[in-house]
Amino acid sequence: AQSVTQLDSHVSVSEGTPVLLRCNYSSSYSPSLFWYVQHPNKGLQLLLKYTSAATLVKGINGFEAEFKKSETSFHLTKPSAHMSDAAEYFCVVSESMNRDDKIIFGKGTRLHILP
Amino acid sequence: DTGVSQDPRHKITKRGQNVTFRCDPISEHNRLYWYRQTLGQGPEFLTYFQNEAQLEKSRLLSDRFSAERPKGSFSTLEIQRTEQGDSAMYLCASSPKQGEETQYFGPGTRLLVL
Numbered sequence: 015a016q017s018v019t020q021l022d023s024h025v026s027v028s029e030g031t032p033v034l035l036r037c038n039y040s041s042s043y044s045p046s047l048f049w050y051v052q053h054p055n056k057g058l059q060l061l062l063k064y065t066s067a068a069t070l071v072k073g074i075n076g077f078e079a080e081f082k083k084s085e086t087s088f089h090l091t092k093p094s095a096h097m098s099d100a101a102e103y104f105c106v107v108s109e110s111m112n113r114d115d116k117i118i119f120g121k122g123t124r125l126h127i128l129p
Numbered sequence: 130d131t132g133v134s135q136d137p138r139h140k141i142t143k144r145g146q147n148v149t150f151r152c153d154p155i156s157e158h159n160r161l162y163w164y165r166q167t168l169g170q171g172p173e174f175l176t177y178f179q180n181e182a183q184l185e186k187s188r189l190l191s192d193r194f195s196a197e198r199p200k201g202s203f204s205t206l207e208i209q210r211t212e213q214g215d216s217a218m219y220l221c222a223s224s225p226k227q228g229e230e231t232q233y234f235g236p237g238t239r240l241l242v243l
Binding site for chain 2: 023048050055056057058059060063104117118119120121122
């Protein structure tokens with residue numbers, strides 16, 4: 015069975031400082047992992063995805079994430095936060111088994127950017 | 130705009146009424162998914178279609194919920210005899226094919242049951 019845990023429900027950082035949003039997962043198979051961002055009143059947008067290629071994945075808007083199998087983690091980072099990064103972030107795990115592409119969302123981390 | 134679209138964007142209804150939502154996926158995407166998202170939670174899977182075939186339904190999808198995708202293009206989600214607990218954001222997503230896990234989401238339909 016697969017699951018995903020986002021360790022922080024809220025994270026606050028000052029503008030210009032690094033961002034770290036933590037995600038741990040469990041999966042019976044080799045999973046695909048994603049980060050999505052949801053801005054208020056907007057649809058979910060894919061930030062980046064890991065699908066068993068390079069373990070360090072670069073996404074849009076300067077975000078990146080590193081897949082660490084030994085730690086079952088897929089933390090999201092950004093070197094320097096911008097005010098526009100304030101949003102809800104979801105870590106997602108997917109196992110593609112036969113015809114069923116099961117996708118499980120974490121509960122989300124709300125990122126606050128302090129001026 | 131060729132993204133996933135949903136209609137309506139907002140719906141307010143009285144308890145006991147029926148409501149129907151529509152989702153138009155990205156053109157030629159074979160897979161279509163429905164999710165429900167409540168405040169403070171991540172989206173929860175409800176059901177999905179491969180073309181016109183409904184392949185899986187979550188236990189969250191009670192008998193009052195029904196989804197269709199009759200021609201393998203747009204889909205509808207109907208909730209009968211709505212309850213206050215049905216109040217949520219209903220999200221639709223599509224993906225190109227089996228094995229392509231990236232899902233593209235619509236803006237959602239926010240339902241409020243009074």
